[in-house]
Amino acid sequence: MRWECRNNGKRYRIRAALAPSTAAAFAAGLFLSAACPGFAQETRQFSTKKGTVLVETLATGLEHPWAVEFLPDGALIVTERPGRLRILRDGKLSKAVEGVPEVVARGQGGLLDVALDPQFATNRTLYLSYAARGDGGYGTVVARAILAEDERRLADVQEIFRMNKFTGTTHHFGSRIAIDRDGSLFFGIGDRGDDERAQDPRDHAGSILHINADGSIPASNPYRGATEGLAEIWSIGHRNPQGITFDPANGTLLTVEHGSRGGDEINNPLPGRNYGWPVITYGRDYSGAEIGEGTAKEGMEQPLYYWDPSIAPGAIAVYRGKMFPEWDGNLLVAALKYQLLTRLERDEGGAIVGEERLFDGEFGRLRDVIVAPDGALLMVTDEENGAVLRVSKAPTE
Template sequence: MRAVLSSVVANVAGALALTAATLVPASAQTAHEAGGVTFTVTRMVADLSYPWGFDFLPDGSLLVNEVEGRMWLVSADGKTRIEVAGVPRVRAVGQGGLLDLVVAPDFATSGRIYLTFSEPGPGGAGTAAATARLAREGDTARLVDVTVIARMEKKTAGGRHFGSRVVPAPDGTVFLTLGDRGDADRAQDPRDHAGSVLRVNADGSIPADNPFADGVEALPEIWSTGHRNIQGAAIEPSTGLLWTLEHGARGGDEINRPEAGKNYGWPVISYGRHYSGLRIGVGTEAEGYEQPVHYWDPSIAPSGMAFYTGDAVPQWRGSLFVGALKDQLIARLEVENGEVVSEERLIPGEYGRIRTLRNAPDGTLWFSTDEGDGALYRISGAL
């Protein structure tokens, strides 16, 4: 696990740095083969410290979060980067820090992005999602109008299980995934945000069709409960439905399709075991709890996920790609009618811990590595 230099990282106003990014040498491009398909992995941006979320802007440049509290604006050619000012203060401890980042679908007109982070507060920290506008002027960049739209109200100590992904949905609402913060029972408390998927409008208000919108049975922003630590989430292009990816304990990593008001079982049911080897809850199933779409046992320690929509490797179009931290690989899953029908494992152990996957505007698939000398890589067709 990464060393934490400071428990709280504050953005220093006005401390913008324009630095040269590492140029990509020819040796950073490697050919691979899997399942009869040849593909190329190219290192595009190097010298990153534990990059977490990243996403592409309409002009081809991209934004990258480093977990310890820095956001970078990287040019389309990868040659320069600017540190973005105005990033919210985060508590960078354990698995917490500056986490996911998504460019809003309407960015071309709104200039808006979404980001998630471990928000400090009385008692410790909790996951939060915010929206902000990216303001650019010459060689400077800054987040303005930063507004928290959803947060874990109960702050606790410790550095485990923050989640977190933020996912704009086709209907204009926004999903936020939250971990249980290492306290499993919180995931079954309908008055606690921990271990849940939240759904809010883009301004943070509650959608009228949320399952608990009236707040009687559960907090009104809760969409689903019973999750352990969701670190991957994506919208399935063909259906518009949310898919999520969460860590189990010793085994029991899960893919789910969270539905409104449903409970996904943690810690009452699981396909994994406690790290001690003891059984979790009552076993693998019980009335009132949903079954996963897919699970891994033993665990691969899953992270980001993306449905591939590009054409750089046409044989893979429509596949679901899943990154793994512990197993240091990317799993390609074929999906048919809401079910996973096959799995193929790519680049095991060759690039380090895989954190986030994103479709790029040019039809390629990019991923980041969760390392102190982390980088962004592009997957494209054969050389």
């Protein structure tokens, strides 16, 4: 393992042959703490199958950060699950942005995703997903707002979606947001701990949903104008989709969702399709009991990929950047339980043909991963003392 930092124009690098928890690595950390004040901004070096990468800690001290996005000027905007929205600029975290809607920070609930409108540079509009209180308990809500020019507050906050059935459970809220090329929003909601809800097209739980930026219903939705399902629903049969993205190269929609004890899935949700939960799954119940009717059934879709045992996926991204051309088209999935980033290789047809696991246990629970404009990766760690991390290519010497 290597650590590297810079101080007063000098670069310090030290290598420990033992794991970071051992005495040798601890001594290395002490050395760097003395050589590099503010050691929180450390840089560590890792070998991968496709080369060497650096992982730099950009910020610490965040309370269960859930999502990170780039602002047009290169600063970052980060959500914290207790309900705070923060700006990270020049290595400094702002105070909490005022005007964030009231959230329910219980269980897996709280302030979840943040997504920027495609015209954010001119309209300052962003979208938030979060757990809220309502009749019957708690549920997932999506709102839009305008970030003030001074970045101190949100203005014109408008709720544009509220799920139709709130309950007392505090898990499986979803809910990451992906914005399509036309500005419409795709997002997922989990089954809210009641698996049968995922098979009901008249229930928002256990679904991928699709709305316009103002909350209206897109013409492409399969149940628009129909009676057999809710107009916002795109697809059903999802257990707890916490990752969603578009492939920038071809516009393909991809999701990653939690299984039970195994059965985490990557899917390509298509309109009106049923992705099986809880009728079919590649996982078992936490008790070890079988779930549903097996792994396949007519009329239900198969995943593009699944994990057994579960890695507990938190987010998915498609790599189309310039920094790692050898990763072009790869899928990147942040994992909570196994505390890693998995890189999935695809063939020309899009089928997943290989997997490499990175940073296993090195940084804690990885909640989000995105591709930065320069091709680096950004990740956040879902911890009480959460961090923002940057993954870049190591320079050749």
